[in-house]
Amino acid sequence: MIKLHHLENSRSHRVLWLLEELGLQYQVVRYRRDPETLLAPPELRQVHPLGKSPVLEEDGLVLAESGAIIEYLVQKHDQAHRLSPPPGPADDPERLRYRQWLHYAEGSMMPPLLLSLVFARVKQAPMPFFAKPIARGIADKVLMTFVRPQVRLHMDYVEAELGKHAWFAGERFTAADIQMSYPVEAAMTRGGVDGYPGLQHFLDRIRARPAYQRAVEQGGGSGPLK
Structure with a gap:
């Protein structure tokens, strides 16, 4: 099961959206920002040392950075290439x-x-x-x-x-x-x-x-x- 550590009003919305576009089953762990500092709560550091979101977990993998997560999900779960270009030359x-x-x-x-x-x-x-x-x-x-x-x-x-x-x-x-x-x-x-x-x-x-x-x-x- 895919688990997404999601911080409100953050870049992790993109990963949620991609998961929905791909029709994948997933679990969301939601975090709220500190109302004064607007920073992520310290609990996120228990998931990843930077304490940032998004963080994706799947099959023992813990992956940060929205761009890397998107590339990973598309490569692994979008075999029909609905959301990415089909295989081709590097200069396509x-x-x-x-x-x-x-x-x-x-x-x-x-x-x-x-x-x-x-x-x-x-x-x-x-x-x-x-x-x-x-x-x-x-x-x-x-x-x-x-x-x-x-x-x-x-x-x-x-x-x-x-x-x-x-x-x-x-x-x-x-x-x-x-x-x-x-x-x-x-x-x-x-x-x-x-x-x-x-x-x-x-x-x-x-x-x-x-x-x-x-x-x-x-x-x-x-x-x-x-």
Whole structure:
């Protein structure tokens, strides 16, 4: 039996969604964030040393990192290649796009989105009154000169790429779309939807999928932290 250690409002929604798309039997162990720090509870460190989610268990295997988990599940349980390109040459365009988006989601798009969240919280953090103008000034400077331009850069890039194909890897829905769902949702939440009809259309389509909706029910929510 597959066991997924799932943290609310986190990347592990993608794994829940994939499990539902694959029609697999699984058990969900749900964890709630600390209401003050928003961090994962210490119990997750008993599952994996980093105390992060998602963590997947199957047949004695303990696997972390959403991208690695998605690749593992697709390779092992998607023999019909419904959610991945069929076997072919390494330079096959669909396979290259599929692999690129699996890695781009966390390797390139998520870092500036995470910085956006961190510096926004710095501005709201409790601190001595005399330190607030300094801290907020620094946070605003970093957000305006680096973080927000980087977020927009990635949103523009993804918007343009979605205009070339129906889905990220090509003309059919794949696990690459599942992997990209979290940074797209985070970008649209923190960067705004104006000027990005392709990204909004992508979100509308994935949220309409029955497997996505079942994953929301199983996990108690889907969206990234605001």
